[in-house]
Amino acid sequence: MTYPDVPISPNSTPETSLPFPSLEGETLLAYNTLVSTLYRCLHDNAGFQPFFDSFQQHFKALQGGILGLSTNPLRMVYGWTFGYPEGFEEWYINSDLPERDEALTRYVQLPPRQFDSFLRGDTSRTILDILGPESRAWAEQVGMGDSAGMLVTRKSGTNVVFMANRHKEFGPYSADELLQMNLLAPHIENAVALHMKLYETRSDNQSLAMALNHVKKPIIVFNALGNIAQVNDAALTLLDKSKGLSISGNQQLQSADSRITRKLQDAITTCIVHSHKGLLSPQTVFAISRGERIAVCLTPLIAESAENNGVLAELFGFDASLDPDLPRLQRLFQCTPAEAAVAADLTEGLSATEIADRKQISIHTARQHIKNLLAKNGYRKQTELVSKLVRALG
Template sequence: MSVPAIAFETYQALVSEIHAAGLDPGRWQSVLATLSRAAGGICTHMFGYDRKVSTSNLSYDHGYAPEFTESFFAYYRTMNAWAPGFAAHPVGVTVASGKMISDDALKRTEFYADWVRPQENIIGGGGAILMKDHDRLYMIGGNIRAVDRERLEHRWLDLVSLCVPHIQQALAANRMLAGLRLDRHLLRQGCDTDGAAVFVVTKSRRVALTNPPAERLIASGEIAQVDAIGRLQLTDSRGDLALERLLCDAHGTASLLLADPEPGGAHYVCRAMPIGEDALQMLPPPHNWFADPPMTAIIVRRRNQEADPALRIARKLGITPSEAAVSLYLVDGLALRDIAEARGVSLHTVRNQIKSAMMKLTLRRQSDLILAVDRAGRAPEFEGQSPNRTPRAADCVPGTSVTGFGISAKNPAWRPKRECPGENRVQTRNSIG
């Protein structure tokens, strides 16, 4: 007899848990525990599978004995009998374990004899592919004891079907937030990424994370490509060799001049910056499942792109470069006295520059200036804005809009907007976009 269908309240709580994990990747473990309980107490997991080397990388799991998780990593992940059949199915389609490999074929494997059967014969279950990245696939699945299979398997598969779209959205949110954290990390290291293509790669060149400009650069094939197993390749042969040497040196930092091989092609500057083990904290699941330090950020921009964030912000907001530079220190959380010391000017000068910037933007509070400068510092590709447009009131009022990496959301709160250059003073109700 099968278990009754999941209650709406349980499903609603589960969806809330999944979307919370979209904001905090540390909560994916809790998601798997909640899924396990909702399905009747089965074993659950999320993992990656590399089809080129037939290797599974388990990332999160719930319900498995620790010694079996350890043995999977140490040995059995290379012989996961379910994975090849699982990988043959389309993204988002729920698949029962018996459809990945027949029970009879599974029982003839070492994987079954030494790993599946000793765990109370967890032969049942199934799952779905969440996303594909070159030859790497990212999946969610569950295992069910043979004695519970008839009772729980349909419930589990139905639950996966309901949750997969929400899990995919949450993983996309993880990716967006990771990109924003990476941009800020690189900016604090003195590397402005505005308008630049950013690739985070392992020592073996496996691409762990890309931003939208990098994805467009790959699609164009101008100077960068990703090969069949997800490794970054530069079309400029000398630049590619230089990048190879650089990645072999975990502490290396360099800038390379690259050229599009097509006649009249653009020239690019490629900068490599090691980011070490910190990168793993910034990479979202599932991209961190195959990532190993040391990691390197590869920043590629057209040679004539402006790289000074203060100049860019000054141009966008209509303030002086000095006012923009001081405001950037505010965004980073520095006190006025520390800003004065860092810039080698008096505290009085810093205060006057902040007041001047606020007057030009018709702002009354430093918090509003911080928000306006922080938003202006983001790349135009991410904001959908022209670099030279006049700032609007939405840029100057905290809470009216949060955007980045192609995802946006608006605060539905009703409030009067402050007047900014180029706009009349109005009152309006923001709607959820």
């Protein structure tokens, strides 16, 4: 892609063909502050947030971030974001929207280290003229005026994209702003590459492996890129006997059922986002295959340094032919027999609708039992309750 009025000859590259802007005075000072803030993030346990704050102020950005995206399908597998409302990232991760997001589709097709925007300084149009119905609805809701982004790197089936949306009150990104962003582009690439390297190398893997093997329950630790950092012997034994779960060649937990693999990846990514925000909200995924039921309880790991954040996965194997211990659930969760029966269904991964169908009760009754279980045990979210139920029976 090229920018308006900037010819690119067949033998030139985008980096050498784009005009070099003249930065002076306050603009130069602000640019230098951006670059220094970006590299300071490598030593700061706040991740990329200080850089995002500076970028937002300098370019009047509304929201955006650095996103790691799988290629087929296009899914968010990790990332650092800014400006989105609470809960947006979790919703986005667990939806099909990345595959239909025109911005992400546009940016992953760019050459690395080259920013582009939707409007390219054209004030005669709006971004709503370009977006499809689904993205247009979101853009209208938040007042989006333009979006700029770049492909940071493409490696091992994962595209890393930087994107920044802008509110309509500030108009489209100007040609000069895009050129400034292109000056930043190689610095963003370097900082992200170094940051990811820190994630891979800073943890003491040998000490971690020894510690995990003192724990008899099956445990897997994922790093902040969603890849497996360590697996203890108990987990290896369970996976070796499993008919459905295994570790892929690129060090990810996978199921023989692609739908479960996707649920696992989405839940791990959600926990990674939570770890960056300091939230300990758990996720549970159930892998059920040929009489085998394995519950994977995922908890965000929050370290002093952001590069050591990650996810702890506890694996619980159940014999699908055995009924749950309802009296035990009643005692531990202070509930009635009917509520214990619903709790048992939750440990099998059933939703309120599925529980209602199985027990031939109304959806209202099923939801009321779940609300009672939450209230009696001091949990705010169903995900927290399910995690505790699984651990109680596991």
